[in-house]
Amino acid sequence: LTVLGLESSCDDTAAAVVRQRAGCPPEILSSVVRGQTALHAPFGGVVPEIAARAHAEKIDLCVEQALAAAGVGLGDLDAVAVTAGPGLIGGVLAGVMCAKGICAATGLPLVGVNHLAGHALTPRLTDGLDFPYLMLLASGGHCQFLSVAGVEDFTRLGGTIDDAPGEAFDKTAKLLGLPQPGGPEVERAAMAGDPGRFAFPRPLMDRPGCDMSFSGLKTALLRARDALIAEKGGITVQDRADLCAAFQAAVCDVLAGKAARAVAAAPGARALAVAGGVAANRVIRAALEQVAGDAGLRFVAPPLALCTDNAAMIAWAGLERFRLGARDGMDLIARPRWPLDETQPALIGAGK
């Protein structure tokens, strides 16, 4: 099977072609990602209107490039998969309309994909993971633990009740005058810092379950920063490194502590997998690897380009759904909100 995937739910316009021949591991024939960072930079965050316009302008080009790089034509495809949500509605619509256009013109089947399912099924694409496994999705917009038992069988074990951790890294960077995206900057600064100098909270750790909270951490950091400024008129490079290290240690403790709870809540799982930009953080990655190792589980972290937003994961999730018989019609809707453990819409013959 050869599937074209489209992704446009946030600030990356992407198209990719994934193929799986019977009995062989899947292959990513191409994966094109056009970021919009420069467009949103002057505003300090993603502007939905600008994002939607840029997706609509660039998605055709991404499709052309992905097909050319894969060396396939529309006639070689078996289906077109597209992110149908959750995400910024204007962007999701741009992708869905483009996919519908291709399907209407060629007669190819259309398969709508939940963006989160794309992230959650990526370890099967990259590492051939078998169900069931545990997944921590930690990005700029999401944070949740999922038990993944089938292509359409997800159980949410818990997640953030406020900010996503990537968002917290970005806000921390902003508060400390570091550039965006903040994650890599904070990680770099933290390497020279003392995580023990500031005692930041580990919210909800005393409560059962896998829910997390990161917004209080940001407030604690702001207070610590302002106390330093009040005391000596500003913060030094060392202060900044220590603040970053203490912040990162707190996020890391919460993610690892709750990962241990998730492992305990899903006894059949064979592996702990991660996705999302925050999984790029080496300190966090190492802590999660430790949790998996302690529980005798395999630890799987797909290559970074497949952990962050991309269309290969959408093509792959579409391929997996298509193989089970899923088809969507021209009435496929773009959904701004779409919890993963909710029944998929317009699903025909896929049987859960």
Ligand code: ATP
């Ligand atoms: P979505 O939730 O829709 O996937 P997104 O595009 O914001 O949203 P990603 O591209 O997966 O998500 O991840 C980006 C986020 O990951 C940013 O918030 C960024 O700061 C964070 N991030 C990237 N590298 C690191 C790192 N080394 N340490 C911590 N956070 C990081």
Ligand code: FE
């Ligand atoms: Fe994403």
